[in-house]
Amino acid sequence: MLNLSNGVNAMIPICLITGFLGTGKTTLLKRIVEQNKERPWVYLVNEFSALDVDGAIVSAENPDVVSIPGGSIFCKCLVTEFIGQLTNIYKKHSDAEGVVIEASGMADPRVIADMLKETGLDAYFELSSIISIVEPRSFLRLIHTLPNIIHQVEAADLILLNKCDLFDEEQLIKTEAEVLNINPGVQLCRCERAVADFSIFGTGGSHAELHGEYAKCRDPRYAAFVLDLPSATDPEPFKTLILENEDAVYRVKGYLRSPDGPVYFDYSKAEFSIRPAQPQKTYGLAWICEGAAAEKIEELARAIS
Numbered sequence: 643m644l645n646l647s648n649g650v651n652a653m654i655p656i657c658l659i660t661g662f663l664g665t666g667k668t669t670l671l672k673r674i675v676e677q678n679k680e681r682p683w684v685y686l687v688n689e690f691s692a693l694d695v696d697g698a699i700v701s702a703e704n705p706d707v708v709s710i711p712g713g714s715i716f717c718k719c720l721v722t723e724f725i726g727q728l729t730n731i732y733k734k735h736s737d738a739e740g741v742v743i744e745a746s747g748m749a750d751p752r753v754i755a756d757m758l759k760e761t762g763l764d765a766y767f768e769l770s771s772i773i774s775i776v777e778p779r780s781f782l783r784l785i786h787t788l789p790n791i792i793h794q795v796e797a798a799d800l801i802l803l804n805k806c807d808l809f810d811e812e813q814l815i816k817t818e819a820e821v822l823n824i825n826p827g828v829q830l831c832r833c834e835r836a837v838a839d840f841s842i843f844g845t846g847g848s849h850a851e852l853h854g855e856y857a858k859c860r861d862p863r864y865a866a867f868v869l870d871l872p873s874a875t876d877p878e879p880f881k882t883l884i885l886e887n888e889d890a891v892y893r894v895k896g897y898l899r900s901p902d903g904p905v906y907f908d909y910s911k912a913e914f915s916i917r918p919a920q921p922q923k924t925y926g927l928a929w930i931c932e933g934a935a936a937e938k939i940e941e942l943a944r945a946i947s
């Protein structure tokens with residue numbers, strides 16, 4: 643059990659943001675950072691890939707960002723580092739008014755309340771709210787094959803149904819019905835580009851009934867690899883490769899040095915975009931694929947890099 647208290651500091655509230663790959667978690671986090679620049683909040687970004695794309699994006703707006711790439715913070719592999727980072731946050735920022743955590747898209751967040759209690763961190767941090775972001779395409783396609791998508795909804799106090807401008811009313815209603823079937827009492831809000839009004843640290847109540855298990859270190863349903871691309875690279879062959887293997891590719895993102903200049907390459911189940919970007923220190927793509935197909939897709943991607 644940890645003993646960090648000097649007996650005078652108040653509990654620090656935690657807002658945990660979850661959601662499958664590409665639903666809009668980083669967009670939401672960037673918006674929270676931009677709208678609360680003067681607030682003494684600390685941000686913790688967890689990437690499933692070893693390439694820390696989201697952490698770099700968010701830290702460009704706020705220096706108080708802690709990154710934990712390379713898996714899920716609720717996996718046995720990374721939970722010790724997660725506990726260590728929360729401990730350091732309290733030591734360095736005991737006057738912080740809140741901690742906002744973006745979990746990886748693969749995370750099962752149900753274990754967080756027990757983790758805080760088991761480690762004694764519940765003496766310093768209060769799990770205030772759990773927000774999950776859903777978009778219809780990945781949710782309706784993968785809900786029956788990837789259980790963590792269900793667990794993210796089960797644990798949530800608030801569901802943001804994001805990217806509503808990309809889907810018709812029938813798809814939105816069907817997604818809302820599936821969400822409410824999993825978590826009948828959850829608040830549900832439609833939005834576009836993760837724009838919604840809600841209290842960051844005030845959406846939930848008690849999480850005493852929330853229980854889960856730490857994930858296994860190697861979940862055969864997922865696999866990630868990073869493609870380093872230091873030289874000028876045409877993004878179009880990667881786009882073609884992804885579209886030809888769309889069922890097995892969950893997420894691809896990162897920066898390329900295209901012949902026309904730096905671009906941000908962003909593929910998710912909901913949308914695909916390649917847009918101009920500022921020059922970067924390093925260039926590469928983070929891939930997250932279906933476990934059984936990842937080796938073949940990595941081989942094809944390296945062949946065209």
